[in-house]
Amino acid sequence: MKKPDTSHSALGEVDNSSQKHLSQSSAERIKALRRKKVDLKKLSEDLRSGNSTALSRAITLIESQNNKHQAQVKQLIEACLPHAGDAIRIGITGVPGVGKSTFIESLGLHLINKGHKVAVLAVDPSSSVSNGSILGDKTRMEKLVQSSNAFIRPTASGTSLGGVARKTRESIILCEAAGYDIILIETVGVGQSETAVHSMTDFFLLLKLAGAGDELQGIKRGIIEMADAIVINKADGQNLDAAKRAKVEFNRALHMYPPKDNHWTPKVLLTSALKKKGIDKTWQLISKFIAHVKANHHFELNRLAQNKYWLHQSIEDQLKREFYANPTIKKALESELKKIEAKQTTAFEAANDLLKYYKTKLD
Amino acid sequence: MKKPDTSHSALGEVDNSSQKHLSQSSAERIKALRRKKVDLKKLSEDLRSGNSTALSRAITLIESQNNKHQAQVKQLIEACLPHAGDAIRIGITGVPGVGKSTFIESLGLHLINKGHKVAVLAVDPSSSVSNGSILGDKTRMEKLVQSSNAFIRPTASGTSLGGVARKTRESIILCEAAGYDIILIETVGVGQSETAVHSMTDFFLLLKLAGAGDELQGIKRGIIEMADAIVINKADGQNLDAAKRAKVEFNRALHMYPPKDNHWTPKVLLTSALKKKGIDKTWQLISKFIAHVKANHHFELNRLAQNKYWLHQSIEDQLKREFYANPTIKKALESELKKIEAKQTTAFEAANDLLKYYKTKLD
Numbered sequence: 061m062k063k064p065d066t067s068h069s070a071l072g073e074v075d076n077s078s079q080k081h082l083s084q085s086s087a088e089r090i091k092a093l094r095r096k097k098v099d100l101k102k103l104s105e106d107l108r109s110g111n112s113t114a115l116s117r118a119i120t121l122i123e124s125q126n127n128k129h130q131a132q133v134k135q136l137i138e139a140c141l142p143h144a145g146d147a148i149r150i151g152i153t154g155v156p157g158v159g160k161s162t163f164i165e166s167l168g169l170h171l172i173n174k175g176h177k178v179a180v181l182a183v184d185p186s187s188s189v190s191n192g193s194i195l196g197d198k199t200r201m202e203k204l205v206q207s208s209n210a211f212i213r214p215t216a217s218g219t220s221l222g223g224v225a226r227k228t229r230e231s232i233i234l235c236e237a238a239g240y241d242i243i244l245i246e247t248v249g250v251g252q253s254e255t256a257v258h259s260m261t262d263f264f265l266l267l268k269l270a271g272a273g274d275e276l277q278g279i280k281r282g283i284i285e286m287a288d289a290i291v292i293n294k295a296d297g298q299n300l301d302a303a304k305r306a307k308v309e310f311n312r313a314l315h316m317y318p319p320k321d322n323h324w325t326p327k328v329l330l331t332s333a334l335k336k337k338g339i340d341k342t343w344q345l346i347s348k349f350i351a352h353v354k355a356n357h358h359f360e361l362n363r364l365a366q367n368k369y370w371l372h373q374s375i376e377d378q379l380k381r382e383f384y385a386n387p388t389i390k391k392a393l394e395s396e397l398k399k400i401e402a403k404q405t406t407a408f409e410a411a412n413d414l415l416k417y418y419k420t421k422l423d
Numbered sequence: 424m425k426k427p428d429t430s431h432s433a434l435g436e437v438d439n440s441s442q443k444h445l446s447q448s449s450a451e452r453i454k455a456l457r458r459k460k461v462d463l464k465k466l467s468e469d470l471r472s473g474n475s476t477a478l479s480r481a482i483t484l485i486e487s488q489n490n491k492h493q494a495q496v497k498q499l500i501e502a503c504l505p506h507a508g509d510a511i512r513i514g515i516t517g518v519p520g521v522g523k524s525t526f527i528e529s530l531g532l533h534l535i536n537k538g539h540k541v542a543v544l545a546v547d548p549s550s551s552v553s554n555g556s557i558l559g560d561k562t563r564m565e566k567l568v569q570s571s572n573a574f575i576r577p578t579a580s581g582t583s584l585g586g587v588a589r590k591t592r593e594s595i596i597l598c599e600a601a602g603y604d605i606i607l608i609e610t611v612g613v614g615q616s617e618t619a620v621h622s623m624t625d626f627f628l629l630l631k632l633a634g635a636g637d638e639l640q641g642i643k644r645g646i647i648e649m650a651d652a653i654v655i656n657k658a659d660g661q662n663l664d665a666a667k668r669a670k671v672e673f674n675r676a677l678h679m680y681p682p683k684d685n686h687w688t689p690k691v692l693l694t695s696a697l698k699k700k701g702i703d704k705t706w707q708l709i710s711k712f713i714a715h716v717k718a719n720h721h722f723e724l725n726r727l728a729q730n731k732y733w734l735h736q737s738i739e740d741q742l743k744r745e746f747y748a749n750p751t752i753k754k755a756l757e758s759e760l761k762k763i764e765a766k767q768t769t770a771f772e773a774a775n776d777l778l779k780y781y782k783t784k785l786d
Contacts, residue, residue, distance in 0.1 A: 137769060137772070138767075141767065142766050229769070230769065316676075367770050368760065368770075371760065371770040371773055375774045375777060379742045379778070396734070397734065400734065403505050404501070404504065406592070406733075407731075407736075408737050411733075411734055411738045411741065412737075412741075415742070
């Protein structure tokens, strides 16, 4: 695959100081929050009335590790839940350089012109509190950020995907309660983040570039299978012919996979987000998909399956985390692994012994 | 994909009664075992001396659910472990009709002619105790079964993959201690069985048939990625041209995947197991692979990773099983799911509540 040429990026840099809330990192926001007393009732009302500052403060509460804040988050979520769930949640992935920010800006502005309210979130556990690699800088979407009908929030802070995913799922609820009816969730093609975003969205879109042939080389396992659409971006100028060839190749690749439960056949589209070409077609396709899955009830079935997935995932994560985090178990695990290597025990026997030990010593 | 034409199968049926140990199902063997007193020391010695009847009885012990037998298994495994691990473990998968039995018989006989001792095991959790769908009938390998240097054992009994996998991993240890230096492990292309077999073998071989074009259609997710070689069987007579075309198409598909950690590039081969064509080349390829991964230490690294995988897998399976099997938790889980659907709680909050409940009520 051709290395993405980031010098082609059309994303202008603007002076941060001219943007509200931009230069404050999550950490600083959380510190500021601690100094103030949170009036939960007012925050909840303001949020529900569509006040984006209230929404922003509420999401900052979600990101706080402070126990008092976490108790407040619980109340806030419970108040928002009955008013959430009606938005269309769209996951967008693609490697750096593919033009995700430009694409999201173009799609976001297109949707706002059509009367929608658009929230943009991100999932990127690799991004630290102070230095997000995606959406860390809202100046990448300078036109969208100026719209009163857009809400843009960089990735939740945290290093564990489970934690970031949880915060993002909770942020979706708040955004929906605040009246945003389209949620765009960006992720980068790293590890399990795409699976997490796929498991919290209704439609999953893979952004690609046309390279010098060999389009499929280096595509990560499972990503194509998750995609409801592959959008080949930067299909303009000299890239257009290569993009058309890539479309043929991706269509062939999609053909390889077994049909999906929801009877949707993934489509390949060409766009030039920079020149705003193909954005309308992309939205038409998403709308067609939503109509399709609402008609055959896979929209609700998918949401239900996602809730079950996150319930089981959270339970199992926590069971495992508690087991492996235990210092006594940590030592015992090391010594059992050495015994396995020395052919003194099997993996199964070692597991039994560890669990017996866990139960008797630690309860 | 063309439906495999099982009428082309060359597997002759022979009179069961003329074969030793064939008509006895696992259940009957276990019953017989209960009536006899097991002399563990003698069983272990006989097994180590290469006595196949002792090996067979020892594997029957593994399959028994009887607690006393399980304690004996533990001793037996511990005695065998220091003498295990030196064999080459080969996983073989493919849909019914692809000619797995004929292929395994041809490969097995080829290896025995070269001076090896070959054990053939299977992993098929869908197969019941009395009616195994693969390797249930050793008459499918009538020549191999007659060799004193071959040991063939149908799939372990059990309906959970974890259980069957554990029994198979333990059977491998016993076979290796009994002097079998090549272990062939057969599985069918069903669910997670292939992942399990891939995680207990050094080399993973996917058997395919050439169809009427469209070779890749319907291939299960991840199977191609696991394969160290794709062998297109029944590449003879009128099938030969189609097989050659399939080889091109599979090579193109393999090209799509990122390089493996062990720096091995999977190969595509043509065989006619029935006419014993390509079997020598298959073995040459496997030998080349083993030399390659032994030279770059990925052979040991892979075995070590497999041990870790099964250790963690067993721990996590057991943690989950105990949690979900608890009747109180079962009820609470149902009610939490209903609360999620009614938008009264989130999946994360529900998980927290369930785990708190689990810890306080049940310890």
